[in-house]
Amino acid sequence: MSLRFERIDKSFGAVHALRGVSFDVAEGEAHALVGENGAGKSTLLKILAGLVRADRGEMRWQGKPFAPSSPREAIEHGIGMVYQEMLCLPNLSVSANIFCGREITRLGRLDEAAMRSRTQQVLDRLSLKIDPDALAESLSAAHRQLLQVARALAFDCRILVLDEPTTALTDAEADHLFAVLRELKKGGTTILYVSHRLPEVFRLCDRITVLRDGSLVDTFTTAHVNTNDIVKAMVGRELGVRRRPSGFVETGSKTGEPRLSTNRLSRSGYFHGVSLSVWRGEITGIFGLVGSGRSELLETIFGLHRPTAGEICVDGAPVTFRSPRDAARAGIVLVPEERHRQSLLFNLDLRHNLVIPKGTLAGNALINSRDERRDADRILGDWRIKAAGIDAFPDSLSGGNQQKVVVAKWMATSPRVLLLDEPTKGVDVGAKFEIHEVIRAQAGEGLAVLVVSSDLPEILSLADRILVMKEGELQGELDGATATEESVMRLATHDAVSV
């Protein structure tokens, strides 16, 4: 066997991240590692990559004990890591990115020609039509992801480790990635694939190892199990059947003015002539691939950008928001896509993170600590946020609980319109379910929700009405109750057709 984890144990302070995990990855197989956020996958990968050391237990790699003390040592032993966050140097060329840290030199001088031709070879092998001299920042998200794969291949990695590689990719881009991975597997490369997305795992992997709360549940042979078995193993319980959208159609009535509407709203370079309405108590979904202008649309409604044409109306009256603060004061709030970069304050504890929007919008100069602590405590309980307490810091929470904090902090402001951008990106199955439940419940109480997602099952299960966006324009509208993955994808990828 090629890689073996032997009773790996690791704690961070009071958090027991891995509890004696043992499994092996066979030579030439594609092996999936799945589990909810906080299950210990990332920690295991960090140990493999030489970023942290195990407290107990050992790794064996190609028959020999293996304990890399730095990422460099791991790379030198043929471990090719492809990280979830796309690590690249945007200001450098593709070939410089691929050889960063291990440049080919001649007499101490950089051998650009050799690196360029080697880069071209690797890119060809991945069937990527990218210029080795192009700047990394000019690449799409998918290509940047594949750049990391190329980097691993350029170093002749013997095992390719991918951590949630499709998080930022569209389905088409993910398909390309899979084609590449399958090719590599055929060529004998061992793959360790970490993902939340089970359909991907089933498409690619021979065996599936499930972690839960830092412990190994089991390793399954893909051919012998189905998605439900794996979900059950991951969460340790059965999740309720996904509900079809309902509610609005029966209870709400589209009388009067929509709560939020846009009238031929445009922002040049991003989206054009977008007219949509969101009604009280309704969940409207926008499905669109990365680069379709959906995030920019939400951000523009939220006052982060000025529209170049068109208008935004709340309850029928045109509004102009000069900042997110303006929008939030009018009761329009946005849960942005990247919680690390756009939402969480890692220098402040959960109490502050939870009460800041409410506090800063209320306009009281003085902080009332006692009230805030009480509010924050209540939110932790209501939302079942798993944390040591309101004095804990956000980086001690799993992704799903972090996302609950972000949604909860906005719900505490009693908004009238909730804009959600990829609300469950990088969130584990259990938290995703709970976040969906909350969104439905809030809509049931009259909140107008506009949710953007590239996660098709999410849009289908959540939205009462689905708008499809492509290249900055709305392509059409589907009824959430009757839409299928196919009908949505058809609108998103083909030219506008009537449905």
Next chain:
Amino acid sequence: MKQLRAIRELSTIAILIAEVLFFAWYLSPEAGRAHPFLNAENALLILKYSSIYGIAAVGAAVVIISGGIDLAPGAVIALAGVVTGQLYVVDGWALMPSLAAGLLIGVASGLLTSLLVVIVKLPPFIATLGVMGITRGIAFIITEGRYYDVSGRLPPGWRPMGVPIDWLAPIVMFVMAVIFQILMTRFQWGRSVFSIGGNETAALFSGIAIGRVKASVYVISGVLASLAGIVLVLVQGQGKADLATGYELDIIASAVVGGASLAGGRGSVMGAVLGTLIFGVLRNALPQIPGATFYDRLIVGVVVIIIVVADQLLLRRSPKS
């Protein structure tokens, strides 16, 4: 956060006490002679001279917590002192209007920095480097090499609001430290400063008026520097263009030693003030050690590094994921 901050301030106090005990022991005189370091007069002297740094360090801490940096305080101290001196000594203005004009220098330089940082979107380092040059330059243009003996012109026995002149600087520092400590920990504004320093994008997305808060931070730093400047010319006498040269770096070092992170989002006003006292004690005690005269800059530099490294080790040990 509160706990972390409390611990950090305690450790700064501990360093200060350890430092005082060390010098009390090291400089202890032969029996029967007065202690050259450990006496009330010397303590007041240390307080008096540290306070000039301390007043400006309050502003520096606020700026650094917001994720910015201000290189102008030294120059603003000088220009405020010079303007006060020119108006009071040469132009024959009354004292209070002269002092007010000195304070306005801080408002003006702070507004200029705000404009450059918030509207023009220059990096704070560059913006304040420019403002530092401009303010220092204006000070030279006004003085043309002269200096103004402000304290010599003060009415004999002048006691602003009943305070002996020697106590003026420490009291101003203490009052400012208390006011800003409360503003930073008990008010939305202070929490916004922490938020912006921790993650400016997230602060923007959270509905915080980041432009306004950042502008306020630089105006506060300017005003506190000019306050330090007018207090300086009142208690030490001379207003001149090369006054407080290099103070900006000592002030930043004090804030950092007091627990502020140059990455933003972390630090405290009280810590910064305690940091200036740590340096104040060093500056006072080192020259009293025979033969150490030429070593004091070196020792100050080493102390900065030791304290900050110790702080990082301390922080690394606290459980974090």
